[in-house]
Amino acid sequence: MTSLSHPTAGGTSAPASPHSVVHTKVYGDSEHLQVPAAAAHVSSEQMLDWFKQMLLIREFELRCMQAYQEKKIGGFCHVYIGQEAVAVGCTAAVQHKDPIVTAYRDHGHALARGMDPKHCMAEMFGRIGGCAKGKGGSMHMFDRDNNLYGGHGIVGAQTPLGAGLAFGCKYMDEVIDGKPNSRVSLCFLGDGALNQGAFHEAMNLAGLFDIPVIYVVENNGYSMGTAIARGTTMAHSLITKAAGYGIDGYVVDGMDVVGVYADMKHIADKCRATSRPAFVDMRTYRYKGHSMSDPRKYRTKEEEEVFEMHDPIGRLEARLKTAGLLTDDSLKAMQKAVRDTVRDAITWSDESPIPPMAELYHDVFVEPWGPYTGSSQPAMNGGTANQPSMRTIDTKEELS
Amino acid sequence: MSAVREIEYRDALREAMSEEMRRDKRVFLLGEEVAEYNGAYKISRGMLEEFGARRVIDTPISESGFAGLAIGAAMMGLKPVVEFMSWSFSLVAADPILNNAPKMLYMSGGQFGCPVVFRGNDGAGGQLGSTHSWCVEGLFSNVPGIKIAIPSNPYDAKGLLKTAIRGSDPVFFLESERMLGNKGEVPEEEYLIPFGQAKVIRSGTDCTLASWGRPVHFCMEAAEEMQKLGISCEVIDLRTVRPLDIGTVVRSVKKTGACVVVDQSWSFGSPGSELASQVHRHCFDDLDNYVHRVHSADVPTPYATNLEQEYLPNARKIAEAVRSATYNL
Numbered sequence: 214m215t216s217l218s219h220p221t222a223g224g225t226s227a228p229a230s231p232h233s234v235v236h237t238k239v240y241g242d243s244e245h246l247q248v249p250a251a252a253a254h255v256s257s258e259q260m261l262d263w264f265k266q267m268l269l270i271r272e273f274e275l276r277c278m279q280a281y282q283e284k285k286i287g288g289f290c291h292v293y294i295g296q297e298a299v300a301v302g303c304t305a306a307v308q309h310k311d312p313i314v315t316a317y318r319d320h321g322h323a324l325a326r327g328m329d330p331k332h333c334m335a336e337m338f339g340r341i342g343g344c345a346k347g348k349g350g351s352m353h354m355f356d357r358d359n360n361l362y363g364g365h366g367i368v369g370a371q372t373p374l375g376a377g378l379a380f381g382c383k384y385m386d387e388v389i390d391g392k393p394n395s396r397v398s399l400c401f402l403g404d405g406a407l408n409q410g411a412f413h414e415a416m417n418l419a420g421l422f423d424i425p426v427i428y429v430v431e432n433n434g435y436s437m438g439t440a441i442a443r444g445t446t447m448a449h450s451l452i453t454k455a456a457g458y459g460i461d462g463y464v465v466d467g468m469d470v471v472g473v474y475a476d477m478k479h480i481a482d483k484c485r486a487t488s489r490p491a492f493v494d495m496r497t498y499r500y501k502g503h504s505m506s507d508p509r510k511y512r513t514k515e516e517e518e519v520f521e522m523h524d525p526i527g528r529l530e531a532r533l534k535t536a537g538l539l540t541d542d543s544l545k546a547m548q549k550a551v552r553d554t555v556r557d558a559i560t561w562s563d564e565s566p567i568p569p570m571a572e573l574y575h576d577v578f579v580e581p582w583g584p585y586t587g588s589s590q591p592a593m594n595g596g597t598a599n600q601p602s603m604r605t606i607d608t609k610e611e612l613s
Numbered sequence: 614m615s616a617v618r619e620i621e622y623r624d625a626l627r628e629a630m631s632e633e634m635r636r637d638k639r640v641f642l643l644g645e646e647v648a649e650y651n652g653a654y655k656i657s658r659g660m661l662e663e664f665g666a667r668r669v670i671d672t673p674i675s676e677s678g679f680a681g682l683a684i685g686a687a688m689m690g691l692k693p694v695v696e697f698m699s700w701s702f703s704l705v706a707a708d709p710i711l712n713n714a715p716k717m718l719y720m721s722g723g724q725f726g727c728p729v730v731f732r733g734n735d736g737a738g739g740q741l742g743s744t745h746s747w748c749v750e751g752l753f754s755n756v757p758g759i760k761i762a763i764p765s766n767p768y769d770a771k772g773l774l775k776t777a778i779r780g781s782d783p784v785f786f787l788e789s790e791r792m793l794g795n796k797g798e799v800p801e802e803e804y805l806i807p808f809g810q811a812k813v814i815r816s817g818t819d820c821t822l823a824s825w826g827r828p829v830h831f832c833m834e835a836a837e838e839m840q841k842l843g844i845s846c847e848v849i850d851l852r853t854v855r856p857l858d859i860g861t862v863v864r865s866v867k868k869t870g871a872c873v874v875v876d877q878s879w880s881f882g883s884p885g886s887e888l889a890s891q892v893h894r895h896c897f898d899d900l901d902n903y904v905h906r907v908h909s910a911d912v913p914t915p916y917a918t919n920l921e922q923e924y925l926p927n928a929r930k931i932a933e934a935v936r937s938a939t940y941n942l
């Protein structure tokens with residue numbers, strides 16, 4: 214297989230040799246998993262499903278870019294194009310009850326986790342139909358029903374939360390229900406987040422407390438305009454960071470959804486069984502700019518083209534066609550279905566009303582007081598079941 | 614004749630940094646994307662080329678680390694300028710910037726100063742949501758030992774930043790993404806603006822409007838509106854909130870008898886509440902009404918445009934406050 218030069222190459226502390234995003238053993242100390250698809254029991258239905266999901270995410274993101282140009286989406290918006298196989302493969306490798314938390318490049322995870330594209334799009338349109346009623350925006354996607362614990366805008370913020378979600382699962386099972394831990398948590402982060410203190414504290418805690426969280430570094434080679442080797446030490450062997458915390462590290466090709474699934478299934482099963490954390494250097498690439506205003510001058514067209522040649526969608530398409538699972542006609546039908554879904558999501562979001570002004574003071578506290586009108590679903594947060602923890606303050610009455 | 618030209622707020626910041634770096638080799642700039650990318654907001658464009666990689670330094674996304682590093686370098690006698698892409702991201706560096714920088718001189722009994730400037734975008738940038746829209750002056754003005762500048766225009770930005778860099782104490786310099794492209798007159802000649810000197814930018818007789826940073830522009834809009842109703846507003850741009858030029862505000866309120874304070878940070882325990890309290894104290898007998906305040910709503914910053922607009926201070930809210938403060942409802 215061709216060896217792709219990932220931006221991990223170069224830099225002061227990395228050897229000047231390109232690394233590969235495919236499953237070839239390049240660095241002696243990396244544990245490159247190569248769980249064969251067959252061993253992971255991948256069915257044709259699964260592969261077709263992942264293919265559809267990746268098509269959906271890509272179409273969704275392309276239309277997001279368009280909507281951003283049309284000013285229907287505001288603020289910062291980061292698209293996931295190129296990285297689709299990561300969210301889709303990882304999500305498939307765990308169970309729906311397993312919590313997921315990620316950073317601000319989060320639309321792909323939301324869709325892969327099962328969020329209705331309408332709710333995802335409407336959130337970005339700032340409409341009441343959004344997954345957070347238009348209060349969170351592109352960087353802050355939350356979906357309780359699908360066990361998606363956000364979308365977090367501050368780089369690295371989600372990494373201790375990921376440990377906490379897994380800690381919470383284990384505590385509930387073992388301490389409250391008296392049974393073995395049944396869940397693993399997936400915590401996604403960018404390669405840039407490796408340099409936040411919070412991440413290192415979280416890794417230490419996870420290693421120390423036997424917390425079943427999997428840190429998936431979506432190593433797309435860049436944090437904004439900074440190539441990974443300019444921002445982090447040991448860029449060529451990120452798993453050495455994990456070793457420092459006694460955590461198993463893996464390198465996975467994030468451009469091949471079947472491989473992502475197979476490797477992540479192996480890793481997740483092991484974490485679940487042993488109740489231990491893991492760290493994954495997931496090699497991937499973002500095709501577009503960091504956000505909507507990035508001319509990408511820090512890298513070459515050639516580099517982009519090499520990765521686009523190994524496109525996760527293109528690769529699976531070829532594989533499905535070779536296996537006789539996909540024809541030009543069925544592909545066209547799928548593409549049309551996906552376009553329709555996204556078009557519907559946009560129409561629906563356009564029609565969804567803007568949030569009423571009352572939302573400004575709603576969801577600040579679970580319990581109402583002063584100007585705050587409580588929260589939409591207090592039962593979800595134990596609100597109504599709780600004893601009121603403060604007396605009702607009627608400012609007008611108190612001061613008259 | 615002094616040559617005056619119009620430049621953008623971002624250019625004014627760059628000129629201040631570059632001039633000070635030419636003047637003093639101890640001054641250097643560090644932060645995320647400041648060098649090779651020319652700055653996330655193009656404030657440091659061209660600086661790497663002029664000063665080289667030893668003095669214009671790209672950092673990883675490690676705010677706590679590089680803020681602390683700058684403080685250590687300042688203790689060693691250097692004069693770092695640290696760019697936070699946004700002040701919202703300074704919160705992960707809260708310990709070094711709040712526990713080290715402002716207290717070093719005091720804790721060391723005067724042995725180690727901390728001449729470091731932290732600067733970056735502050736306040737809502739336009740639908741950036743709850744995590745990215747901090748007005749950190751609400752938090753940080755509570756801490757003794759730091760100076761805080763919040764310039765509203767290119768001229769003040771340049772003059773205050775040069776003063777900040779040349780000074781001997783830690784400075785938090787709060788800019789605004791929404792103003793970086795604003796143009797204003799800036800002379801070619803060198804000038805410095807002292808901290809603690811407010812500017813009366815519109816004179817009037819009926820009500821004093823006191824503000825800093827971006828909301829100053831909303832105050833000017835509101836003053837214009839009020840003029841149509843025959844209410845004459847005096848607008849004061851405080852320019853720095855630490856130190857706070859209370860004298861200029863008091864002199865104005867003694868004349869107008871009414872005061873509206875406009876502060877984009879949250880109301881509880883804010884620079885706005887401090888200013889109002891000081892005005893109440895010094896103008897107790899001069900005020901015809903209590904000091905009115907316009908702040909952001911007391912909730913996290915919402916994303917949706919309509920909610921965010923309602924959340925932020927604006928000319929309409931200021932005008933309402935002026936009418937209430939002057940009994941013109």
Ligand SMILES: Cc1ncc(C[n+]2csc(CCOP(=O)(O)OP(=O)(O)O)c2C)c(N)n1
Binds near residue numbers: 403437702
């Ligand atoms: C603490 C903090 N510092 C800076 C930023 C601004 N910022 C947002 S994304 C980003 C780059 C992150 O890169 P990476 O972690 O590799 O994720 P990617 O964008 O590649 O998905 C930066 C610097 C932030 N959001 N939070």
Ligand SMILES: [Mg+2]
Binds near residue numbers: 404
């Ligand atoms: Mg990255």
